[in-house]
Amino acid sequence: xxxxxxxxWAQAKARPRAVAAAGLLLAAAxxxxxxxxxxxxxxxxxxxxxxxxxxxxxxxxxxxPAPAELQARLDALAAAYHEPVGIAVVDVKDGWTAxxxxxxxxxxxxxxxxxxxxxxxxxVDHGGLALDQAVVVTRDDRSVFYQPLGERVGEKGFxxxxxxxxxRALTESDNAANDKLMREVGGAGAVTDALAEKGLSHIAVGAxxxxxxxxxxxxxxxxxxxxxxxxxxxxxxxxxxxxxALAAYLADPPDGASPSAVAHALAALERGDLLSKAxxxxxxxxxxxxRTGRMRLRGGLPPGWKIAHKTGxxxxxxxxSVGINDVxxxxxxxxxxxxxxxxxxxxxxxxPQRLALMQAVTRAxxxxxxxxxxxxxxxxxxxxxxGPQVPADxxx
Numbered sequence: 001x002x003x004x005x006x007x008x009w010a011q012a013k014a015r016p017r018a019v020a021a022a023g024l025l026l027a028a029a030x031x032x033x034x035x036x037x038x039x040x041x042x043x044x045x046x047x048x049x050x051x052x053x054x055x056x057x058x059x060x061x062x063x064x065p066a067p068a069e070l071q072a073r074l075d076a077l078a079a080a081y082h083e084p085v086g087i088a089v090v091d092v093k094d095g096w097t098a099x100x101x102x103x104x105x106x107x108x109x110x111x112x113x114x115x116x117x118x119x120x121x122x123x124v125d126h127g128g129l130a131l132d133q134a135v136v137v138t139r140d141d142r143s144v145f146y147q148p149l150g151e152r153v154g155e156k157g158f159x160x161x162x163x164x165x166x167x168r169a170l171t172e173s174d175n176a177a178n179d180k181l182m183r184e185v186g187g188a189g190a191v192t193d194a195l196a197e198k199g200l201s202h203i204a205v206g207a208x209x210x211x212x213x214x215x216x217x218x219x220x221x222x223x224x225x226x227x228x229x230x231x232x233x234x235x236x237x238x239x240x241x242x243x244x245a246l247a248a249y250l251a252d253p254p255d256g257a258s259p260s261a262v263a264h265a266l267a268a269l270e271r272g273d274l275l276s277k278a279x280x281x282x283x284x285x286x287x288x289x290x291r292t293g294r295m296r297l298r299g300g301l302p303p304g305w306k307i308a309h310k311t312g313x314x315x316x317x318x319x320x321s322v323g324i325n326d327v328x329x330x331x332x333x334x335x336x337x338x339x340x341x342x343x344x345x346x347x348x349x350x351x352p353q354r355l356a357l358m359q360a361v362t363r364a365x366x367x368x369x370x371x372x373x374x375x376x377x378x379x380x381x382x383x384x385x386x387g388p389q390v391p392a393d394x395x396x
Contacts, residue, residue, distance in 0.1 A: 063095030102260035109312035109323035142226035147176035202261035206254030218245030300359030
């Protein structure tokens with residue numbers, strides 16, 4: 001993928017390690033056909049470089065081209081939307097990619113919760129954290145917008161576990177749970193390091209949800225903004241302040257990612273390239289239980305298909321919505337898996353039209369699969385989630 005000149009992304013990176021650099025080069029050398037993680041944080045740099053030297057001598061065949069009719073259909077869907085939209089579809093097994101504006105940076109909003117969860121599970125794999133370990137969420141941990149967890153915090157806090165925080169962050173898009181997970185793993189810099197060490201470029205996290213949403217509105221985070229009080233503080237800002245802050249965010253999103261990078265990262269997760277088998281299954285299962293975005297990508301799934309996904313929903317301002325996204329893994333009836341990302345930087349289209357585009361992308365993938373392999377087969381066991389739609393506003 002082409003390099004992205006995203007200044008704030010670089011600012012978000014904290015103390016890249018020698019192993020991280022080796023991991024990035026190793027990923028580039030081996031390519032999208034399935035690379036091995038270079039190692040844990042404690043691995044000596046020379047070990048990673050030895051793996052790199054070996055990898056440089058391995059010639060991987062390039063992935064086949066994407067189905068022509070699928071690419072043409074995605075092009076037509078994007079053109080008909082008449083607003084910037086990024087789309088990427090990756091065949092997890094064969095490695096081809098069909099994309100529209102796939103290498104541009106789009107604000108992720110709560111799609112970034114995936115990478116926080118991944119970094120936590122990576123720490124679990126290497127013994128730094130445990131899924132059953134006790135965690136106490138305090139009033140100081142409360143975030144903004146949708147955070148059912150924050151509402152359960154009393155004067156003595158709320159006792160829970162790391163796994164419960166993961167469940168809340170991935171299935172409900174709870175901002176307080178996500179921010180607490182980020183603290184447990186060491187902050188945004190630690191998540192950035194984890195991404196780099198796994199060779200996942202062109203994906204950034206930026207900051208805690210509460211800080212990101214505050215800066216996007218033109219505010220500095222204060223504890224008294226916790227919960228929905230943030231909206232009141234935001235409403236008192238001059239329109240010019242909000243205009244300037246939002247323009248800066250859209251021009252250089254600190255949580256920016258390209259659709260192609262997101263889709264390839266999800267494909268790597270599905271292949272088991274990023275986490276242990278147990279941690280991969282934990283993350284994929286929780287993604288399959290997501291309660292948000294029932295009418296986004298999921299809404300276009302034909303019978304027999306399954307999805308594990310994560311949505312992103314940013315703030316509304318002056319008749320437009322920011323960071324309207326859905327990314328996930330679609331599993332066909334025969335078990336073939338496609339990683340899909342649909343991302344909207346800023347859209348003025350009514351909600352039904354946004355949903356229609358995402359559903360049309362899902363149907364395009366299903367139709368392409370049907371044209372090539374309509375024979376039914378066993379799936380991978382993840383089930384389509386059901387449940388009430390979670391309200392959306394900033395960071396879902």
